[in-house]
Amino acid sequence: MIRTVTIFVALLALIGPVKAAEDVVAIVGGRIHTLGPEGTIEQGTVVIEGNRIVAVGEKIRVPVGATIIDAAGKEVTPGLFDAHSYFGVEEISLVEATVDRYQMGTHLTAGFDIADAINPDSTLIPVNRIEGVTRAAVAPSSTEGSAVLVGRGAVIHLGGGDDFITDRHAAMYAVLGEGGGALAGGSRAAALLALREALEDAQDWTAHRDEYDSRQRRGYVASRPDLEALAPLLAGRMPLIAAVNRASDIEAAIRLADEFRLRLVVLGGSEAWKVAPQLAAAQVAVMLDPLANLPASFDRLGATLENAARLQRAGVSVAFVSSDGHNARNLTQSAGNAVAHGMDYDEALRAITVNPARIFGIDRSYGTLQPGKLADVVVWSGDPLEVTSFADQVVIEGRIIPMTSRSTLLRDRYRTLDKAMRPGYR
Amino acid sequence: MYTARLSGAFLILLLAACGGEPHDEATQASSYASTYTPAATEAVAIVNATALTGTGERIDAATIVMMDGRINAVGADLAPPRGAIVVDAAGKWVTPGIIDVHSHLGVYPSPSVAAHSDGNEMVDPNTAQVWAEHAVWPQDPGFALALAGGVTTLQVLPGSANLFGGRSVTLKNVSSRTMQGMKFPGAPYGLKMACGENPKRVYGTGKGSAPMTRMGNVAGYRDAWIKAAAYQKKWETFAENGGEEPERDLQLETLAGVLDGEILVHNHCYRADEMAVMLDVAREFGYQVTAFHHAVEAYKIADLLAESGTCAAVWADWWGFKVEAFDAVRENAAMVDAAGACAIVHSDSGTGIQRLNQETAKIMASARRSGWEVTPERAIVWITANAAAALGVGDQTGTLEAGKMADVVIWDGNPFSVYARAEQVYIDGVLAFDRSNPEIAPQSDFMLGLDVEGGSGQ
Structure with a gap:
């Protein structure tokens, strides 16, 4: 050849x-x-x-x-972009020593910096890049951590070399809905409260950093690393990617993002099609698995294979994620199924290339x-x-x-x- | 196989003729029996189809005639019988109904909440006494979604936490109020066994009891088979000589059913070396391993599988979620098939079961890249005829042949395309799914009244 x-x-x-x-x-x-x-x-x-x-x-x-x-x-x-991968931070899922996707035991882990854990020699990288995946967001886990604010994700390319991390702090991740509720003390409302409190702390800290340093400011729930990590989020320099599925929770997330002027991205979004006009109006992109059509939880009763197509028709930017990080290579199959269920072909191709690039701010170069x-x-x-x-x-x-x-x-x-x-x- | 086998019917004859007679034999036989009877249908002739028969053949411009729930005739240039409903399938493809040998629908239904978690009786490494069918929830919304993927028959298994997980049940994918109303008439039971990491993690690591290691796993199987053989002997002696009726033991009854050849062994097993050991366990106690499930390393021992007549039921590409799944290759099924062994593609997933055709297509693509050409007429066998044979219903379904159950799928294109969708699905000749007529598709009670715009999934 x-x-x-x-x-x-x-x-x-x-x-x-x-x-x-x-x-x-x-x-x-x-x-x-x-x-x-x-x-x-x-x-x-x-x-x-x-x-x-x-x-x-x-x-x-x-x-x-x-x-x-x-x-x-x-x-x-x-080359394809996996918008929600665990390349280099999870080798064998059940071997805990090879899993570096989350931090347990603190109230917030916004400062968690996954870039420090990424192993470019992971076997997942060659397995997936020979099937067309060339770039990825490496994300903290949205199901295994202990905090509503999970931490920061990085963007990498899969070509190896010293420069494989192209953005160490590409996004902040949060868990809302039933998952967030479980972490925040029961109710999904508590998850929003915890998020709001941390954001308010970070706002205050950003405006009064010197007073905080000289102990002339009130105490914060958020720790110093959390505050530092949240500042670029509040400044609009990274998106908040929120794992959320139920329509009402997505709407609550949109309200919160509006309040703090955050660039929100919905992750999961099983019922996003139900609030497609609101998402389009707020210019909120959705990262979804087009094959996730089971009503697998009470937050996902409205799951459908037509989610991507309905969102696209409503003018929502869509990026595809794989349900199985070891098999990011199946993104093409996911996109093909989205087409089979009504999505425009080129838009499906964009959902695994340029759309995630836009979410992570690298669309000028890739x-x-x-x-x-x-x-x-x-x-x-x-x-x-x-x-x-x-x-x-x-x-x-x-x-x-x-x-x-x-x-x-x-x-x-x-x-x-x-x-x-x-x-x-x- | 060197242990003499007594078929169930023969055993009952013996009991009646000369020996003791269990007092409630008749009740036992009728309990939990299938109550499924397909509705009467008019004859249907699908014409102008590209047919993949499941026997390794492809017939262009095929006619498939269904009558009285059975396939009546299949061939090119067949005239539809007078009075038959004619379905023009020009440009479309027809296959046997898809069969999944590894499903947990009904026992791990959606939504997957703790209240629904009925697939693993995780209290003892040997729970051969439990039956998956006693937990199957017929309202699992996943059944209808699988139907839209062309699945007409599925084996629902207990999970893999235990060395012996319990009995499986084979279902027709028909809508019913009861499990009995879905049960495949006459299908043999399966016994779920599990190798490797799961039992030793759940018991050794998790509960501090045996098995702690793969050594413990194998000791556990052998110990159980010794007891089962003794139990089998006790009943044989009673049947021959009478005397006091032995006490029934549900666990040993299932295991003795395997030794009798009436219950088929479906063995969750990943590693090549472990599969080889399990074939020796089977040899020691005189049973057959019908299929290794997951069998991620089947390609390493495809010759041994061919020798023993054991199927490998595999995924297209799942890997890396545990150590024993680290050595996956995408060509696994194709390599098993090329070695002359029985290859099956299974799902083990409520989403995967909706696309077994695509999972198979991915294997075909990988195989072609690597130098194994797999034709569509060959690949369809992996999700139809081979699967039916592994469930012990190969004489009833799994191919488009006269006399078989009329379990038939019309696809709107080549089923091995990502864009193909099942257009119509017939089960025993009854139109169970029609993409152009949502009224026909079953809808779970659970999904009623939810604001999901015309039902979930589709």
Whole structure:
């Protein structure tokens, strides 16, 4: 699939300055879902230089010496973004020592900083990136912690290297509804009260920091790390992602966000479709699992496979999350099912790329195939949302990713069950 | 198999002929029996379909005739019988009803609150005496959602906390007030067994009692089978010689049912080495492991499974949630199938059961990427015929063949596409689901009166 091309040397004069060959990748001949103003290009080329896309279009010259990825008959999309992952903070769910997604035992854990725990060598990363996932928000757990304010999430790319964390403090997470109630002393109203109290503390602290430091200010419920973490939230520099499902709880969250001028994002949102107009008016995005249609709790009695489609039609920005962090790779299946249940195709593709990028504030640099964007690109064997398609080649920030994982190595080791196999696996 | 088997019917004959007779044998036989009888239907002929028969064949321009609850004829160029309702399936695909061998619908119903948690009798490593059917809540909204995914038959199992979790029940996915009204007529019971981490975590780590280790697990199975064999012998002796009637023991009755070959073993087991040990336990006591469930490492011992005639019921891609699920490969089912063993795709999930066709499609895609070409006509077998065989109802359902129950799904496209949806589902020839007519679909009592705009899920 990948070959270095020298036959274009004759065209040198037409091309202009020659780029360093190892630095340039051209994905040639694919159907390109740019998700930008160019729309879908039926047959085109994406040229990558370094870590950026430099050209996308039908009639793009391939630079001399570029590494060519042949995408003829294939489809090309931006790399996928898992909006709610646990990459690097949960290896084996039941091995507690490998789970770093929450902090127990304090009233609030807003200061909890998951970026400090992320392991870029997690086996989940290769397993999922060879299926097209190139970026993710790493989030604190919204079900296992002990506080209504759970902590801060980070944004990473899955290409490895020292710079894999691209935003250490990308969002603040909270738990409302029945989950929040259980943490806050019984009622879901208590969860809102706890959240409000912490936000008021942080507001006061922000305005009177010196007095607080010199002990001339009243005491706060929120600890010093909590206050410091909440300041950027109040300043609008990060969203508040609230795990909440019931329609009435979503409305309560919208009111609270309005009161404190927070940028609210709903996580879960099983009944979000019931309050779609309110969400659209407040410009609140919803991160949801399109397959979660069971009335699995009393907060989710209105769950439906049409949630995404109804929200999209109402003008709500939607991002998809996977119910199983080990299988972020199934985001394409989720998006395909959303389409099967009424969602617009391109919007479904946006829900696993550019929409989460917007939520986490990285849409200027990633999420569409346009010149100037970071080169996260996936070549698919066919329709990217189709369950019979697979990622043929993945590129992250211009790096061609080896299409192997622990899982593919196991598969190859046991490809033939030959009793004469090498010791270790016969 | 080297233990002599006595079928139930034969045992009763023996009892009547020469030996002792349990005083309430008749009551036992009629208790908990299926009361399901399909409604009478007119003949239906589905025409112009692309049919995946579940026998490994694909028939284009197929006609499928259903009559009196049974499949009457299947083939290309078949004229619909006179008077039959004709359903034009041009551009559509038809498959046997989908069968899930691993469900907890009804015993872990929605909403999943403690009051509904009836799947794990987590008080003793051996609870072979409990029966899943005694807890099945027919109003679980999940049944209707599974039906919309084409599921016509499912095995509801107890959970995997215990070495012996109890008896499973096989249900037709029909709406009923009672469990008995859903029970698959004549289907054998299953016995849920569990290997590995779960029993040792629940008892050793959780309760400080045996089993603490995988050694303890295996000792627990063997100890129970020894007692079961003695119990079986006691009843055989009574049947032959009469005398005082032995006291019934519900736990040993179920285990003896396995040794008698009447109850099928469904063994939750992940690791290859553990499955190999479990095959030896079965050999020691003369029973057959019908299927290993979850079987994440089945691909490592596909040859052993083929030899022993044991199915591997697997997921497409679940992995990493515990150590014994760390070595998953997406090609598992395809590798098992390629080795000549019986592959099944199961759900173990109220959402997964709605899309067993898609789960299978993902395995097909991974297999193709890795060099195993799996055709749709082959892959459908994993969620129909092989599943039916593992439930002991392979002679009744699971394929589109004359004489089988008319459990049939019409899909609006290739069922192995993410965009395909079940359009009509027939169970015993009765139209149980029709996407264009919501009136037909069952609706749980539980969902009535809730503000969910025309019912949950869909």
